[in-house]
Amino acid sequence: xxGINAEYGEDLKSWSTVVSxxxxxxxxxxxxxxxxxxxxxxxxxxxxxPEKQQNLMIFxxxxxxxxxxxxxxxxxxxxxxxxxxxxxxxxRVGVKTEGRTRPVRATLASRETLSSILRKARELRKSPTYxxxxxxxxxxxxxRLERRKTLETIQRLRKDNPNRQYIMRxxxxxxx
Numbered sequence: 001x002x003g004i005n006a007e008y009g010e011d012l013k014s015w016s017t018v019v020s021x022x023x024x025x026x027x028x029x030x031x032x033x034x035x036x037x038x039x040x041x042x043x044x045x046x047x048x049x050p051e052k053q054q055n056l057m058i059f060x061x062x063x064x065x066x067x068x069x070x071x072x073x074x075x076x077x078x079x080x081x082x083x084x085x086x087x088x089x090x091x092r093v094g095v096k097t098e099g100r101t102r103p104v105r106a107t108l109a110s111r112e113t114l115s116s117i118l119r120k121a122r123e124l125r126k127s128p129t130y131x132x133x134x135x136x137x138x139x140x141x142x143x144r145l146e147r148r149k150t151l152e153t154i155q156r157l158r159k160d161n162p163n164r165q166y167i168m169r170x171x172x173x174x175x176x
Contacts, residue, residue: 061104
């Protein structure tokens with residue numbers, strides 16, 4: 001061992017320095033988070049995940065004048081469903097553009113409350129006031145893209161096989 005150190009000592013020190021620098025850079029928090037996001041098996045929750053699990057997205061809620069209360073409108077929608085959950089926050093998401101309505105992100109106190117509201121969301125179709133309003137969970141970009149692909153596949157399957165019925169349950173296409 002001492003003969004190796006004497007002969008290759010300088011080379012081993014420089015090699016050791018290169019390895020330690022590269023390893024430190026490879027496991028740096030930003031790179032680690034990026035690798036976890038790309039991983040097909042999301043084993044670790046990232047910091048923003050628990051917050052998203054309590055967010056309710058409301059689509060199709062028209063934007064009125066400045067004096068209109070977003071809180072009152074969101075409360076009215078949920079009262080239509082028989083729910084009166086406490087909100088921690090609510091806001092419009094995205095840039096305001098002419099001719100488009102921005103979705104509303106409402107953060108609820110618990111995930112269970114969100115689940116309860118989403119189970120009743122279809123009842124809004126029967127409402128004369130809110131029949132064009134849709135409720136959904138807050139999804140990450142990756143989840144939205146994956147859901148879009150799955151829905152496109154379902155549309156193709158329905159077009160190719162009109163006598164069969166296809167649905168999506170827990171992200172999986174089922175033929176019923």
